Amino acid sequence: MSEELVRMEHIKKFFGRVQALNDVTLSIRKNEIVGLLGDNGAGKSTLIKILSGALRATSGDIYIHGEKVDFRNPTDAIAHGIETIYQDSALVPQLSIARNLCLGREPIKGPRLLDRLDHSELSRVASKLLKQVGITKEIPATTPISALSGGERQAVAIARAMYFESELIVLDEPTNNLGVDETRGVLQFVRNARDSGHSCIFIAHNIYHVFQVVDRIVVLRRGKKVADDVDPKSTTIDAVERLITGMAL
Amino acid sequence: MRLLQKIFSSAEFGPLILLIGEIVVFTTLSPAFLSAGNISNLLAFTPELGMITLGMTLLMIAGEFDLSVGSVFGFAPVLMWTCYNTHFTSLFVGFLIAMGVAALIGFANGWLVTRLKIPSFLVTLGMLLVVRGTALYLTSGFPQRTWSATSFLTNAIAGEFPVGELRIYTSLLWFVGLAILSGYVLTETKTGNWIQASGGNPEAARARGVRVNRTKIMLFVLTAIISAYAGITSSIRVFAANPNSGTSYELEVIAMVVIGGTALSGGRGSIIGTVIGVLILRVMRNGIVLIGVPGLAYNIFIGAIILGMMALHSWLERRHYAR
Amino acid sequence: MTKLVRLLVSCTVAAALFLPISGSAEEGKQVYYWVSHGSPSDPVWTYFLQGAEQWAKDTGNTVHTSFHSGDVPSHQEAIRAAISAHARGIVTSTPDPGSLTKVISEAHAAGIPVIIMNTEDKTSGRDAYVGGDNIAIGHRWAQYLVDHDFVKKGDFVWMPVEVPGATYQKLETEGIDSVFKPLGITYEVTEAKLDQAEIITRMSDYLTANRSKIKAIIGLGDLVTGSIKRVFDQVRVKAGDIPVVGWGNSPDTAQEVIDGYVNAAMWQDPQATSYMALSMASMAASNIPIGFDISVGTLYEKAKAPTYLKVLQGASHK
Numbered sequence: 001m002s003e004e005l006v007r008m009e010h011i012k013k014f015f016g017r018v019q020a021l022n023d024v025t026l027s028i029r030k031n032e033i034v035g036l037l038g039d040n041g042a043g044k045s046t047l048i049k050i051l052s053g054a055l056r057a058t059s060g061d062i063y064i065h066g067e068k069v070d071f072r073n074p075t076d077a078i079a080h081g082i083e084t085i086y087q088d089s090a091l092v093p094q095l096s097i098a099r100n101l102c103l104g105r106e107p108i109k110g111p112r113l114l115d116r117l118d119h120s121e122l123s124r125v126a127s128k129l130l131k132q133v134g135i136t137k138e139i140p141a142t143t144p145i146s147a148l149s150g151g152e153r154q155a156v157a158i159a160r161a162m163y164f165e166s167e168l169i170v171l172d173e174p175t176n177n178l179g180v181d182e183t184r185g186v187l188q189f190v191r192n193a194r195d196s197g198h199s200c201i202f203i204a205h206n207i208y209h210v211f212q213v214v215d216r217i218v219v220l221r222r223g224k225k226v227a228d229d230v231d232p233k234s235t236t237i238d239a240v241e242r243l244i245t246g247m248a249l
Numbered sequence: 250m251r252l253l254q255k256i257f258s259s260a261e262f263g264p265l266i267l268l269i270g271e272i273v274v275f276t277t278l279s280p281a282f283l284s285a286g287n288i289s290n291l292l293a294f295t296p297e298l299g300m301i302t303l304g305m306t307l308l309m310i311a312g313e314f315d316l317s318v319g320s321v322f323g324f325a326p327v328l329m330w331t332c333y334n335t336h337f338t339s340l341f342v343g344f345l346i347a348m349g350v351a352a353l354i355g356f357a358n359g360w361l362v363t364r365l366k367i368p369s370f371l372v373t374l375g376m377l378l379v380v381r382g383t384a385l386y387l388t389s390g391f392p393q394r395t396w397s398a399t400s401f402l403t404n405a406i407a408g409e410f411p412v413g414e415l416r417i418y419t420s421l422l423w424f425v426g427l428a429i430l431s432g433y434v435l436t437e438t439k440t441g442n443w444i445q446a447s448g449g450n451p452e453a454a455r456a457r458g459v460r461v462n463r464t465k466i467m468l469f470v471l472t473a474i475i476s477a478y479a480g481i482t483s484s485i486r487v488f489a490a491n492p493n494s495g496t497s498y499e500l501e502v503i504a505m506v507v508i509g510g511t512a513l514s515g516g517r518g519s520i521i522g523t524v525i526g527v528l529i530l531r532v533m534r535n536g537i538v539l540i541g542v543p544g545l546a547y548n549i550f551i552g553a554i555i556l557g558m559m560a561l562h563s564w565l566e567r568r569h570y571a572r
Numbered sequence: 573m574t575k576l577v578r579l580l581v582s583c584t585v586a587a588a589l590f591l592p593i594s595g596s597a598e599e600g601k602q603v604y605y606w607v608s609h610g611s612p613s614d615p616v617w618t619y620f621l622q623g624a625e626q627w628a629k630d631t632g633n634t635v636h637t638s639f640h641s642g643d644v645p646s647h648q649e650a651i652r653a654a655i656s657a658h659a660r661g662i663v664t665s666t667p668d669p670g671s672l673t674k675v676i677s678e679a680h681a682a683g684i685p686v687i688i689m690n691t692e693d694k695t696s697g698r699d700a701y702v703g704g705d706n707i708a709i710g711h712r713w714a715q716y717l718v719d720h721d722f723v724k725k726g727d728f729v730w731m732p733v734e735v736p737g738a739t740y741q742k743l744e745t746e747g748i749d750s751v752f753k754p755l756g757i758t759y760e761v762t763e764a765k766l767d768q769a770e771i772i773t774r775m776s777d778y779l780t781a782n783r784s785k786i787k788a789i790i791g792l793g794d795l796v797t798g799s800i801k802r803v804f805d806q807v808r809v810k811a812g813d814i815p816v817v818g819w820g821n822s823p824d825t826a827q828e829v830i831d832g833y834v835n836a837a838m839w840q841d842p843q844a845t846s847y848m849a850l851s852m853a854s855m856a857a858s859n860i861p862i863g864f865d866i867s868v869g870t871l872y873e874k875a876k877a878p879t880y881l882k883v884l885q886g887a888s889h890k
Contacts, residue, residue, distance in 0.1 A: 074456040092449035094516040104457035106439040115438040287656035541636035
């Protein structure tokens with residue numbers, strides 16, 4: 001059993017009088033991909049948003065490497081090593097791949113006053129990361145994001161998470177609007193990320209996608225955790241579906 | 250060959266062709282167009298509007314507008330010359346006061362936009378009225394005299410000197426210098442990356458730790474300072490500090506920036522394109538007076554250029570992304 | 573991309589080839605430049621422009637016209653363009669006192685005469701002035717009100733104007749002040765702007781607020797004086813309740829004089845001003861020295877108003 005990376009304990013979240021999360025405890029270990037499944041309104045997105053710093057829990061705690069943390073915004077989460085990949089990749093479409101990858105922490109050369117970008121370092125980082133994430137096509141690092149396909153953009157977003165040496169990459173429905181080939185590509189990128197030493201937690205609607213990639217499945221239903229440590233290799237899609245909908249075996 | 254190809258496919262190519270076409274047409278219709286006298290004439294007024302467009306370009310790339318630039322252009326020299334003419338301060342101190350007040354105006358614009366989240370269009374529209382009204386009230390509408398004073402400062406800002414047959418103002422040098430600096434900042438620095446990100450996808454930028462608000466406030470302050478400096482330059486050169494000067498400049502500036510290829514929606518733009526845009530509109534204004542287009546038909550030409558460029562940009566963009 | 577380049581190049585070449593056919597036809601003619609600080613949408617300047625166009629037609633000369641809406645740098649640039657084009661003569665109005673001094677000296681250095689029309693600038697070095705003496709005009713308005721016993725010591729006079737701070741307002745106010753100040757009559761200049769709808773709104777607001785204290789009105793510009801009837805009707809002031817004098821170069825004002833809303837209006841002979849100014853320029857260019865200015869301005873009342881109305885209506889129907 002590898003070391004625990006992140007633990008969310010007794011998380012409750014209310015939106016007004018609607019309870020979105022009811023006492024959810026979840027932990028993620030190093031070097032694993034966790035699949036978070038559940039039907040619409042189960043609370044997956046809410047849980048993920050709390051983890052990524054976009055929302056704050058009504059009650060409950062988050063621990064990273066055993067130490068309690070408080071995320072006031074996504075930047076805090078990133079500072080603690082948690083990166084989130086959204087459906088729209090949160091990339092700047094007009095900027096190049098290299099500039100997007102290093103956005104916020106651009107490499108500088110020369111005196112600080114000149115604020116000069118280190119273009120060769122930018123290119124170097126870009127090619128290294130794109131290769132690491134598994135993009136085999138020759139895409140120049142100066143290509144603007146707007147010229148990439150959906151799958152390629154997700155790859156860049158994942159590569160960015162890897163550049164920032166995040167320990168946990170949170171993926172919120174990353175394959176939602178992608179075609180078959182692109183989906184396969186993104187799933188492979190996620191595997192590559194894990195193999196490079198980054199844990200991932202992956203929400204998806206599509207159980208088939210999740211099954212292909214995760215090490216362990218967690219199921220939420222109506223704000224409560226109803227299953228944990230489900231090994232995809234030793235269960236069926238059917239069984240998991242029933243956990244999601246709550247139908248009896 | 251590769252350089253030629255790069256030039257052809259750049260966003261600035263369309264505007265460049267238009268500029269060259271304009272110059273060809275005007276020269277053919279009026280040989281005086283390329284005379285030393287007329288070129289000197291063109292280069293006299295161009296730096297003043299041109300400087301403002303540089304600040305506006307960076308601001309628009311960051312996703313914001315500043316409609317108060319014309320008012321600040323008119324207000325700053327009025328403030329400076331009032332301080333001097335009423336013997337309140339020396340000219341240099343008056344200059345510093347005017348620039349300082351402009352910085353405050355820019356800061357107010359930036360603060361209202363980023364903290365209170367009011368669209369910049371509305372904030373700066375309100376500021377336009379406040380500043381213009383202040384200028385009129387301060388002077389009761391009367392222009393301030395300026396030509397009784399020449400000093401090291403006025404020579405440095407808008408001094409005249411001959412270069413062969415041409416008559417050049419120092420403001421042209423400041424404009425060129427500022428253009429080079431802006432271009433450098435935009436393309437070669439971390440700040441430039443942040444400016445583009447703030448306009449292209451501010452939420453994503455914020456999440457990555459980019460100080461979006463700070464960047465925008467800085468750009469509002471910069472634009473205001475540049476507008477003030479441009480207004481002061483103009484007042485020295487034309488020997489008048491009129492509280493009404495600069496009226497409608499904001500729209501002219503935005504038109505120049507957009508013709509040069511900067512997107513109205515932010516995230517994308519170029520300083521070279523802006524400079525070409527400045528020249529396109531200035532050449533048109535100068536040329537149509539020279540060749541005798543009926544005074545009442547002016548705006549048709551200016552409007553036609555703007556529309557034509559927009560259509561061209563849109564066509565080029567579709568081609569570029571279809572590849 | 574090459575297709576685009578070919579298209580643009582061919583358009584440019586075509587334009588360059590076709591247009592000289594019209595351009596070169598003008599080369600033999602003498603080109604005069606007529607530069608106005610007014611706005612192209614200002615109806616009064618339309619009459620000035622007509623005078624210039626008529627002169628061009630009558631003499632066979634070419635006149636290039638431009639409007640600059642009060643923007644000093646743009647105005648100066650246009651005059652410099654005329655100098656570069658070796659204009660035979662330049663006729664211009666003045667956007668700001670003193671703003672043309674330098675360009676006029678440049679024109680003279682190039683041997684080009686400059687006649688100022690409409691808005692005088694005595695120290696600018698101009699060859700001659702054609703137009704009203706705005707100080708004298710202001711004086712006449714104020715004196716008219718005093719002579720007809722419309723105002724006396726302690727009274728307040730409202731003076732709306734389109735653009736406060738412009739030369740014409742400054743000079744008119746100077747003339748008015750020379751009559752009112754010694755008599756202890758106070759006044760206020762208010763801004764109405766150049767847009768017709770806005771003028772009516774602003775004037776109506778002011779009149780409503782200050783009605784009781786206003787003893788007379790002097791309209792310092794054509795648009796404001798031409799709006800008196802509409803403003804009075806809006807605020808329910810009867811024609812003649814408040815005496816009004818001012819500029820009368822629009823059909824609106826001429827009609828107002830006939831209907832009794834305005835007591836006396838000043839006609840500035842706009843067509844004649846342009847026409848005579850261009851003639852003066854032509855004369856100076858032929859080295860006939862000019863030793864005089866031409867003064868224009870007639871104060872017309874109800875009796876003469878129909879004549880001017882006819883001129884104004886005739887001109888606008890052309």
